[in-house]
Amino acid sequence: MQHKLIYILFLFASVISYGQVNLYMESDKAEYNGKDIVNLTIVLELNGVDLEPQTRFQLPDLSKFNIIGSGSVTNTLIDPATNTLVTQKVSRIALEPKKKGKIKIGSVLVTVNNRIYKTEPFDVNIKDIIEKRSLASNMANEVYLNMEIEDREVYQDQATVAVLRVYSKNMDNFRKVKDVRLPRQDNLNIHPINLNKSEIDPSGAGNMASQVVAVFMVFPNESGYVDVPAISASVNSYSNKNKIVSNKVKLNVKKLPEGSPEYFKNAVGNFKVNVYNASKDKIEVDKPINVVVKVSGEGNLPDMQLPKIISSPDYEVFTPKITSKVTPGTTGMKGEILANYVIIPKKVGAISIKTEQFAFFDPASHEYVDLGNKALALNAFSHDQILESRSTVEKVNEYTNTLLETVDTPVLKTTTFKVREKSKFHWSILLTNISILIGLFIMYLLFKTWRKKRALVKETTSPKPLGSVAETEKQIREMLKTDINDYFSYLENLKDNGDYQKFFDTLEEMDTDIRKQYFQSSSQEFRVFLENYKGPSVAEEYRNLQQRIQMEKYSPLKSAEGIDELLKAVVNLYSRISK
Known part of the structure; x- marks a missing residue:
């Protein structure tokens, strides 16, 4: 009986040694300064197959x-004493404290063979947290620049806000702090x-006042540990100009989850x-129309790749003009991006007309959202x-508009009388057009x-005596002199009404009149004349302006x-030429 009891005890001891689980967590020390890194070590030992x-x-x-x-390693060995398999998994985590004081670190849990094991919680003591900031100094440690990023763990292409403070x-x-770069x-x-700059906060760290000088949004576009580089600023005094540099901040950029759609690019938010048609007229074959693809929301709007319009034999598509209306939001840049095709x-x-398929990753729900394509x-x-x-x-109105557009005067704003297409008939507009035609006919007779x-x-007046050649040339130039301000007013009216074809025709007409005023038949001869009498800079400016007019005309x-910028350049140059 005694031998059986000893055998049973040995059996239990072998079972316990064969299937033992050991889990514990420890830190490298119990007390840290604010600038120290807390290193946690988690060890799981499995004794048994x-x-x-x-x-x-x-x-x-x-x-x-x-x-x-963070990092982990797994080691496997055979204990020679008990001839059992020992598996050891070690993980290390590096932490940067956000607050000072005593912080409790809870238990780590793991499930082995349907049983949950946990570690014992413990406390770490963090001293003054302000000491952790790598404040760059200058001017005999009088001014410090510090960059603070609260959320340092973000997804790729997700926004995080950085605050730049000055301490002194x-x-x-x-x-004196200026030129933040x-x-x-x-x-x-x-x-x-x-x-x-914000208001000065007198209750800063270390008996120093502080002031926020810049707030900006950071979008890391690659995963891993990414360093936000130091920010520089200048401190200007009466005697010299010094440069201060802030600290660097390391971001832990998480890789986007797997399972993204194959046409997902980089939209996060x-x-x-x-998609809509911006042209109001009826669509005619071989005539251009404006189609706008609008992407709105909040996220990495300025940096994301927009969905393009897919090519098709039914239509011809040109490179779009991109315009943005974006302002800072709470989780990214919000607003809208317009691609005008x-x-x-x-x-x-x-x-x-179809766009490419579009999908984005929503950090709030941690999942991808597929919008497909828009048609x-x-x-x-x-x-x-x-x-x-x-x-x-409508045909009568079109004939009236054609007549009003062909009236050869830069003073009368005839384009304001043009008839727009209406959904219903208006007798008042028709009567107004007839009255204008009668008035123009009477003016022509008068x-x-x-x-x-x-x-x-x-015929009844006696002929005046002929003067010298110079006087005669001056008299002819005075007769041919064009009132340039009338052209400017007429061009302004054409620009406001959007009649760009008439706008460029009037520009050519004005240029011809100005050249006739100086007895120059071609633009090349006029440039030579300007170079001799107005200077080479005016001649070069005239040549560049003519090229710009041609590019805008056939765009x-x-x-x-x-068009508004072009008109300003025309007024500026031709006002100097016609003096």
């Missing part, structure tokens, strides 16, 4: 730290939020896509179909009568801003 972890290490709440690094014991030093780096996209339909009938259905007509669809009143009377008066897409 049949022991296998079913879950990974479940970490405790580490929200009071920034995780700046002397309040007078804050007004944001960093530039290939793996970072940086957009300023506010570059204005929350977005919507809309010029599209020329190539067939009569129904046309479907715009249009119906194109031939030129004959558009003419046949017009009513009698003008002819006045010219006849003037010719009779000239498939004309913008009001570009």
Whole structure:
């Protein structure tokens, strides 16, 4: 009986040694300065062949730290004393404390063979947290520049906000800090939020006052550990100019989860896509129209790749003009990006304009959102179909508009009387157009009568004696001199009404009149004349302006801003030439 009891005890001892699990966590020390890194070591030992972890290490709440690094290694060996398999898994985590004081680190959990094991919690003591900031100093340690990023663990292309502060014991030093230069780096996209100085906070760190001098948004575009480079600023005094540099900040950029759609590019945030036709007239074959692809929302809007319009034999598409209306938001840059396409339909009938498929990653829900592609259905007509669809009143209005556009005067703003297409008939507009035609006819008759009377008066007057050649040339130039201000007013009216074809025709007419004033028949001769009498700079400016006018005239897409800048350049140059 005694031998059986000893045998049972040995059996239990062998079973315990065969299937033993040991889990513990420890830190490298119990007390840290604010600038120190807290290193945690987690060890899991499995003594036995049949022991296998079913879950990974479940970490405790580490929200009071920034995780700046982690790693693990697994070792396997055979214990020669017991001839059992020993598996050891060691993980290390590097933490940066956010707050000072005593911080409790909870238990790590792991499941082995349907049983949960956990470590014992313990406390670490963090001294003054301000000491952790790598404040760059200058001016005999009088002014310090520090960059602070609260959220240092983000996804790729997700925004995090950085705050730049200046610390100093002397309040007078804050007004000397100027010329803050944001960093530039290939793996970072940086957009300023506010570059204005805030109010001075007298209760800063270490008995120093502080002031926020810049707030900006950082978008890391690659995963891994990414360093936000130091920011520089200048401190100007009466005697010299010094440079101060802030600290660097390391970001833990998480890689986007797997399972993204194959056409996902780099959109991170929350977005919507809309496609619409910006042209108000009927769509005609072989005539350009404006189609806008609008992406709105909040995220990495300025840096994301927009969905393009897919090419098709039904239409011809040109490179779009990109415009953005973006402001800083809470989780990224918010607003809208517009891609204005010029599209020329190539067939009569129904046309479907489609965009590329678009998907984005939403950091709030940690999942991908697939918007697919957007389609715009249009119906194109031939030129004959558009003419046949017009009513009698619309044809009368078109004839009236043509007459008003051909009136040869830069003073009368006739384009304001042009008839727009309406959805219903308006008798008042028709009567107004008829009244204008009658008035113009009466003015024409009065003008002819006045010219006849003037010719009779000239015949009765005695001829004046001829002067010298110089006097005669001066007199001819005075007769040919063009009132340039009338042209400027007329061009301004054409620009405001969007009549760009008439605008460029009037520009050519004005240029011809100015050249005639100086007895120059071609632009080449006029440039030589300007170089001799006005200087080579004016001649070169005239040549560049003519090239710019031709480029804008034959551009498939004309913008009001570009025409306005062109008109300013025309007024500036021709005002100096016609003096």
